[in-house]
Amino acid sequence: MDVYESGFVSETPQSEEEMDVRKGPWTEEEDLTLKACVNIHGEGRWNSVARLSGLKRTGKSCRLRWLNYLRPEVRRGNISLQEQLLILQLHSRWGNRWSKIAQHLPGRTDNEIKNYWRTRVQKQAKQLKCDVNSKQFRDAMRYVWIPRLIERICASSESPSAQPSTTAFADRIGNTTTDQITYGNTSGSLQVSSDSQGAQVSSVSDQTDCYNPPHVSNYPNSTETGSDLWSENLAGTWNIDGGDSMESVWNEENIGFLRQQLCDDDFN
DNA sequence: AAACGGCACAACCGCCTTGGC
DNA sequence: AGCCAAGGCGGTTGTGCCGTT
Incomplete structure (x- = not known):
């Protein structure tokens, strides 16, 4: 069907009230029409496009x-481990700046990331009975969740059965070791390093936020000493297919353990 | 088989920013 | 400088799907 013959109308200005605006899900025909119009007129000037x-x-x-x-x-599709890691890191840096976060995940939209955060991450906070913006939950992410993600990514990149997305990530980050990951793209890069203070991540293009624990000795997550108690307790059975790895990490047993840790005065 | 609840995702709403006049 | 329209962004809601009872 030629949308230009059947669908386009004259460019007579019309107010929204006049043209009984349509809402709700888009039909295939509407999609085709919009695509065709954008292909001709380009992005931007959306009122004109409409x-x-x-x-x-x-x-x-x-x-x-x-x-x-x-x-x-x-x-679209499953958010990979690498993407999960990026989302967690960037969110802890920028908060709910979804569009900014999306800029670092090619092909992902702010809406998708926002939905991911709401459905997956906030669910975990709920299970932990703490606010997603609370220090406790942020610390849990920084010192438990993120390091484990990094380990899993490294492990999967070394595995011969690594998924294509994982392999691609390993290619992108170059020489990957457990202690250092560098994620580069056109707009900046993300460095992940694990040292005696636990995993740290910093954006080369934005050094305004560093994850230095207030008193590191209280965070039992030293990969250097090997006393990775949290990791051991929270690791659970990870799957590395890029699916719901978090769910496997945050199983009931682990949540109970973490709750106990969060209640510990030394932690706060 | 039907009812129900939870989840994931698409889309809308309202506010803010920006640029043109 | 002020106004207005358009675009951008984050929050919220609606809806369909799927698993469980």
């Missing part, structure tokens, strides 16, 4: 549909 396409959608709605779904670069 008008020119003949879609009874707002410019905002068109923009959202394009950015989150129709763009060729958009990647």
Whole structure:
């Protein structure tokens, strides 16, 4: 079907009230129409796109549909371990700056990352009975969750049965060891290092935030000493398929252990 | 087989920022 | 400098799917 013959209308300005705006899920036909219009007129000027396409959608709605779904670069599906790691790291640096975080995950949209955070990460906080923004939960992420993710990524990159995404990540990060990961991209890079103070991550392009524990000796997560109590207790049975590895980490037993740790005065 | 609940994701809403006039 | 429209962003809601009872 030629959308330009059937769908496009004249560029007569119309207010939203006049053109009874359509809402709700997009149809395949609407998608095709929007794609065709963007291919011709390009991204941006979304109100014009909405008008020119003949879609009874707002410019905002068109923009959202394009950015989150129709763009060729958009990647959907399981969030890989590497992506999980990046999300955790970047969120602890920037907070709910979803679009900024999304810039570092090619093909992922801010909406997707936001949804991931809400459904997976906040669920874990709920199970731990602490606020997702609380110091306790952030510390748990920094000193338990993230180091374990790093270990798993390294382990899987060394495994011959590593998933394609894992292998690709290993390629991107170059010489991968348990102690250092460097993730580079066009807009900056992420360095992950594990030392006597536990895992630390810093963005080369933004050094404003460092994860130095207030009193490191209280965090039983030293890979140097091997007394990785938290890791041992929280590791559980990881799966490395990029799926719900967190669920396996945060099983009931582990959550109980972590709760105990969070209640420890020394920890705070 | 039906009802229910939880989850994941798409889409909307409202506020803020930016740029043009 | 002030106004307005458009775009961007984060929060929230709606909906369909799937597993469990």
